[in-house]
Amino acid sequence: MRGFLGVDVGSVSTNLVVIDEYGSVISLIYRRTQGQPISAVQQGLKELQKDLTPDIKIAGVGTTGSARYLSGVIVGADIVKNEITAHAIAASHVAPQVRTVLEIGGQDSKIILLRDGIVVDFAMNTVCAAGTGSFLDHQAARLGIPIEEFGSYALNATVPCQIAGRCSVFAESDMIHKQQMGYRMEDIIYGLCQALVRNYLNNLAKGKDLSSPIVFQGGVAANAGMKRAFEEALQMEIVIPEHYHVMGAIGAALLAKGTVRNGETRFKGFSVSSIDYRTRSFHCKGCENNCEIVKIQVDGKTLACWGGRCGKWEVQNPEEADLLVQASTTSSVM
Amino acid sequence: MRATFPHMGKLDMVMSDLFDRTGIGYIVPPRTTTKTLQLGVRYAPEFACLPLKVTIGNFIEALEAGADTLLMAGGVGPCRFGYYAQIQECVIKEAGYDFDMIILEPPGAGYRLFINTLKKLAPGKSILEIWQIIKIGFGKARVLDELEKYALKYRAYEVKRGDTTKAYKRALEIMRPAITADEIAQAREEAFLVLEAVEKDMQRPCLKMGIIGEFYVLLEPFVNFDIEEYLGNMGVSLERSVYLTDWIGPSKENPIMGISDKEVAQAAKPYLNHFVGGEGLPSVGHTVIYAKEGFDGVLHLFPFTCMPDIIAKSILPQISRDFDLPTLSLVIDEQTGKAGVITRLEAFIDLLANKRKQKEFGKSPVLVG
Known part of the structure; x- marks a missing residue:
């Protein structure tokens, strides 16, 4: 049977998904990136291989997330594909009528608006990462609550606290203040969820027409408190x-399925x-910009490079990349 | 006198040409690099916009290279740019540099002041001579803009990636030595031949995108991450709201590179009916015009904390709904990472491409990347 692999390497988690010809998930791996995207992908692949039955043959691969080029080479x-398109495709696959996608990941949040199955508008957080998964993680750890239970605490709130949500640093001081005043933990946690939802809607949804059906995805969707806060704020x-939690990877797998069709896969x-x-x-010593270039190598042979402003290092195939690096070494401009 | 000026796209070429004509000694600041930006960020106020930071960096590097007179444009609008020259003078003097500052205020700030500043910049020349120098220099600058406009539009169609950029650079070099009106006309013809000789595939289904926003961020490739070249390489044919001569040559009635201020204000009227400083009004007007001309989308760029374009940003969603025209606003400052910009542009291009396919093939949802 043919399977399609989707790999989504983000700031916090690395997700691998295999889907079948109909787009149903056969196997999924969700693990922490821990700042090491290459080994996260490699470990993920190992686990995936154990999990898959031998009759499944990978017929196509798509990568997405902030490390999409790196994982694509590996x-x-x-x-x-960029994570915005990947998330939109996955959402409209599971909910074909979807009109609004709320996505909150480890360090970014997005809103995507679709009409008739295509993206018509999107926004991604720019100047602020308050309310993303990393911050919730940090707060859970500080309060000594496992992140998995954060949501159920929030649902037990009776009188939610008002928490300052514009800036996550001030949100934290406000939470500490509320704790020291003696407010209930449940009320503080749900107050925080409400503050983060306000922050999200102000930052990303200003001037946009949020209509139902609304799909909420990304790691933070595990938090039932966030879901309830969104429902209360939007009245939908x-x-x-x-x-x-793996919608990006599902999107990448669906894209791979659409790309490869009957052709050959480049899966290694x-x-x-x-x-x-x-x-x-x-x-790079090519000009005064002194760009920091990253190269990926196996046995001293370069597979790919990137990082420059001018684009001269971002070449299409490994042979070219290797020649480029060799040329710059031999002329001792490195 | 060894005058200098900030970089802004092809401004160095235009200024060198003018100084050669007036006979003033000048120094072109070293190319804008990350070092320039770091210098500017160190001395400029944190919440000033990016143009101030980069231009302070340019000036300091030019002073280090031996310049003694800084030439900067002034302004009278609600936009802060109007007093950046005065701030630059304070900040750079406080940093310990010694220099003269010449501020070229627009004629709107007082005609006599304008004439006196011009006389300083062209010592010993009569008003008539100065007028002729401006006229011919401006005419040449306009040709440079025409070449750029051509490159923006056709880069997406080139058969071999990079050919248009190479041809455009060569075209500019052909223009550089032209002095008399005849030479300029002849160089213009040669330069266009070079650009037109680039092999193109006009059957390629390229997207058509308008770029609007704050002029400095639009005109200076260093601060906008060479966004136009990137988009061209991704197969997007571009039209830009402002060119260098639109910005240098104030003209209410006559179109310079395409659309006149009057026409832009007229188009913006249902959404914004008065000047709000900077490019606030033009950004709105151009979006409406591009929508009516059937563009696939509009990209809006402005520096962080730019008041006029924040106004435009809050109006764009309404135009976008009324005309079913996707828009994307990107805020740029020294903290902006290229990766984030590229991710958003990739997604925006996907959006535009899918939207066009949907228009062409009817309403069935398409799964394409």
């Missing part, structure tokens, strides 16, 4: 898809999980 992606029902196989990839960075 697994051999047929398509590399919110749907959380079954695989809300599960064996890449044991290859020793090394990344090195150096300053």
